[in-house]
Amino acid sequence: MSEEKRMVGSYEVEQSIFIGEKEVLFGVSQKEEYPFMVCYCDYNNPLSAPWYTEAVGTDDYLEAMELFCDRVQAQIVLTRSGQEKFKFDKTPFTAVDCIPDKKSESIIGKVVVIDAEPKRYEYQHAAYQLILADGGNGASGGRGQAVFGTCLATGERSRWERYDVLGEIRPERMPQWAKDALHTIKNQEKAKKPHSREER
Structure with missing residues (x-):
């Protein structure tokens, strides 16, 4: 054909x-x-x-x-x-850096590693791999594949597929730049939540 x-x-x-x-x-x-x-x-x-x-x-x-x-x-x-703004080591994370992913379990609220292999060559490095998962049927361990979350390096929210998730990043493998970015993202999310009014 x-x-x-x-x-x-x-x-x-x-x-x-x-x-x-x-x-x-x-x-x-x-x-x-x-x-x-x-x-x-x-x-x-x-x-x-x-x-x-x-x-x-x-x-x-x-x-x-x-x-x-x-x-x-x-x-x-x-x-x-x-x-060029990424001043850290860009060596891609691999399965060795992860707690193996159990597809049926929720990864919401966890920092997961996206497999670099399927990406185009210019995106095959660490900056595009660490994602704070926050929603989607795939992220919750449901039947779907959608994983929504925020890229730690870029701060951009997007969609990924559960089959591209290598697993949760091992705490000892998480670099300092990612810890700092995670702290910033969580603070921003906290600031967005409406404060309950104190009763008088």
């Missing part, structure tokens, strides 16, 4: 490179006035659906390839500058 072609409108995608938060695409369509197209694609929406932006068309192949390469380079620079 032939592999299904990826299309953006009438353009067939011939090249794509995913770096950081965006994918850069190069497409070709002989039906269009401008047969060569370069655009961005990201999946940062509730349905994780492809969202195409900043499309540029041209009839000059080399001009299109130059733009494609420029956008890839820009994504490399953006991603590198974002990671």
Whole structure:
């Protein structure tokens, strides 16, 4: 069976490179006035659906390839500058660093390690692995896979899958930067909770 072609409108995608938060695409369509197209694609929406932006068309192949390469380079620079703020050891955590995960048990309120292997190369390091789990059917040990939580290094709340959880980080393996981040996140959560009024 032939592999299904990826299309953006009438353009067939011939090249794509995913770096950081965006994918850069190069497409070709002989039906269009401008047969060569370069655009961005990201999946940062509730349905994780492809969202195409900043499309540029041209009839000059080399001009299109130059733009494609420029956008890839820009994504490399953006991603590198974002990671330079992580001043700690980026060596990925492995199963050795974890209390093995029992899929049927709750991990809500625990700091768990997300497997680095399935991630793209630029995200295969410690900064994106330690998550404070706080919800989801997968996190509670239910039938689903969804694990919601906060990444300790970035402070961003997102969704992960239970099958990507290696286990709870062993206390002796938890680095100081993660302990500091956990303390900050818990303080922020405490501050958000409404204070009960004292009875007069």
